[in-house]
Amino acid sequence: MAIPPTARYAMVASIAAAVTTMVMDHLPNRTSHQKMGHPVNTVNVPTMATASDMKVGATNGQTQDLMRMGSKSGMDLTASAHSRNYLDVKDFGTTLNGSDDDATAFAAAKRNAKDGQNIVIPSGATMEVNLSAIPQGGNGKNNIWWLYGRTLANGSPLYAFGSDTVVSSINGGFWLHRENNKTGQGPVMRVDASFSSNGDVGTATQENCNVGPYNFSGEGVWCHQVIMNTRAQSGNQIADSASAFRNALSTQMWGRYTEARDETGLSSDKAGAMVGHEEDLYANDKDPDNVRILQQNMIQSYISSGFAERVGIGHLWGRNDDKAYFGTVAQVKVPWDTAGFDTSLAGPLVVTETLTDAATQGATTLSVKTTRNGISVGQLATGTGLSSETRVTAITDTSVTLSTGITQALAPGSTVTFTSDAPAYRLGNGQFVSFLSDNSIRLYANGSSHNFNTQIDGIVRLVLDTHGQLALSGDGIGNALPIGGNYVDALNTTRTTLSGNPVLMRTGQKIGWERSRTVTTGWSGSQLTDYYGSTAIRQINSSGNEILNGTVYPKNGSILPDMTKSEVLAIHHPQEGLMVNDSDDHIPVIYENGSWYPMRLGTALRK
Known part of the structure; x- marks a missing residue:
């Protein structure tokens, strides 16, 4: 056997x-x-x-x-x-x-x-x-x-x-x-793996960490831990890990991939919290130049030709299917002393390019060395010979097409500046900015009307439309548009060229003339009346007649209107006591008992 x-x-x-x-x-x-x-x-x-x-x-x-x-x-x-x-x-x-x-x-x-x-x-x-x-x-x-x-x-x-x-x-x-690393000495451990054939996912190293259903008295279980202690000086760069990815052809490249998956089927209060990625930075307050950064993402161009390197998206929060979604995509839960989000140190891309060929007056196409340095459609073009609001409508590798022709001829070597029309933050149609946790105060744009709206407690209180018109909606409590501070003109409408009314009020509405609104003016439909409290103190009707509830005290006398005798007699339904000056006889006349009577003059005054 x-x-x-x-x-x-x-x-x-x-x-x-x-x-x-x-x-x-x-x-x-x-x-x-x-x-x-x-x-x-x-x-x-x-x-x-x-x-x-x-x-x-x-x-x-x-x-x-x-x-x-x-x-x-x-x-x-x-x-x-x-x-x-x-x-x-x-x-x-x-x-x-x-x-x-x-x-x-x-x-x-x-x-x-x-x-x-x-x-x-x-x-x-x-x-x-x-x-x-x-x-x-x-x-x-x-x-x-x-x-x-x-x-x-x-x-x-x-x-x-x-x-x-x-x-x-x-x-x-x-x-x-x-303990020590000599010059030219290799890593403590190196793993080389070459994957040159089709098949399952290739893995150079793999760590399997299974944690049983136990209670841990310490901090917990760390399946992978890196502790780096350093006293390096003279500007040395020290990193706990470094990854480099190069020479990818027709494939997706992932600098790092982290997956945390809950397979318990339980709610978070029973299964526990899940953190896909956490970074902790323990610093002190000796940081006057803001050089201690929890997370930093830098890009740099390595193209030998010198063209600009463009990264399409700096950060992307996406999903792998149509069912997953976020409760809150990004949340800040720490106080700040400078800004919650700060884009002031950067701005939209600005590119200055030199013309390689001459351009005649009225031309809309300019020849440039390259457009691969960041020039794109929609950018604002400025420079000599360019009208305001001139924009890029099309590009090739070596040319730029403008929305309007240039106003003068440009020689080779002339420069044009292209500025990206890119916002610091962008919201979609109907998306809003909220100021309270219950979303009761909202700012948003209506995509169909392009109106900018302010909504409070479900009611649109302010609308700014594309014509610059501002509409307020209130509930009759308080002031619709209170103006405080010191102004030369609190409300100036002299710059408008429209023939409409700068201020339009409805019948029965009043203008208050001081804070307590004791003195007001309003149109009743037949006459304009000044009130002191509820008492009418002056009225002007649609015929131009004015009634004063009081005595007139002219400081420098009163002037009667001059009228010829025929004009005086032509007054329709004159009021009793009406006085005018008869310019034919140079004498005042008064209407009494249905007739006009001249007022006899005495001896002229002498010094």
């Missing part, structure tokens, strides 16, 4: 181990030789040296190596190659008992190790190591120390081997450490 391959492997491995033990037990003066700080080269016994020749049978008449172990080259090694690429500190006289000083043996292992060779400190009954000095790497060699959880005699972790990389298993975890 054939022996299974796994059983054959175990048999051969047992034989190899027995032979190795036998040879090691018969090595002369092995212990004394180790304590001299030299390697025991005879540890590579013939059996192990020829381990690559130790084959076991396999199917189809093929043979398989007894064992293969990984090395830094990434190639499979046989047992003999493994022994050449690993040094054991025990072969240099270490005791690893926690009391004897093993510094000399450790230094000898480092001295005899080749560049790239692994140095192993195996585990044992006692994990403490007594070292008066720890090898610090260097000597043009990079080595990896495998510590297997060893600690110093005082119980502190053993990990700092200078520029050499340390692999350990402190507290049951896998630990990589390098």
